[in-house]
Amino acid sequence: MNTNLLTGLLFFFFSMFAMQHAYADDEPPFIGGNYWEVTGVKVADGAGLKYAKWLASELRENLEFSKSEGWIEDYYIISNVHPRSDEPDLYIVSVFKNMASVEEDEQRRKKYMAWAKKSMDKMQSESGDRAEYRTIMSTSLLQEMKFRQ
Numbered sequence: 001m002n003t004n005l006l007t008g009l010l011f012f013f014f015s016m017f018a019m020q021h022a023y024a025d026d027e028p029p030f031i032g033g034n035y036w037e038v039t040g041v042k043v044a045d046g047a048g049l050k051y052a053k054w055l056a057s058e059l060r061e062n063l064e065f066s067k068s069e070g071w072i073e074d075y076y077i078i079s080n081v082h083p084r085s086d087e088p089d090l091y092i093v094s095v096f097k098n099m100a101s102v103e104e105d106e107q108r109r110k111k112y113m114a115w116a117k118k119s120m121d122k123m124q125s126e127s128g129d130r131a132e133y134r135t136i137m138s139t140s141l142l143q144e145m146k147f148r149q
Helices: 003-022 048-068 102-116 120-130
Strands: 030-043 074-079 090-096 134-147
Touching: 030 048, 048 074, 048 090, 048 102
Parallel strands: none
Antiparallel strands: 030 090, 030 134, 074 090
């Protein structure tokens, strides 16, 4: 038998044995963890302080309300210290355990609207006003992958 063929067959056999041993309990190596919703924001030149004040006041109040209701676990504002021209300056991160059902999402919306004391039109208008000095570049939904013990 050709030496290369024999070596290949032995490698295949031992590789299969190693893979079966590693996953003998039929468990994948990861389990799903928290979800991270990450929004990338580009801030216009000269508007950093104005946007930072909005983040530190109104957005923070909104996120704290969501956290107090148990809708999110935590939140972060992360600065891209050396952004390239096509990258966000900031990332707004909300961390939560699981997705809300349609019914739960509707209940949350009603509760939030009562708390915020603003109409949808007012909130939409305010968001449009912020578009003068910031651009939402993207939003991603990521899930933390935890190593199985």
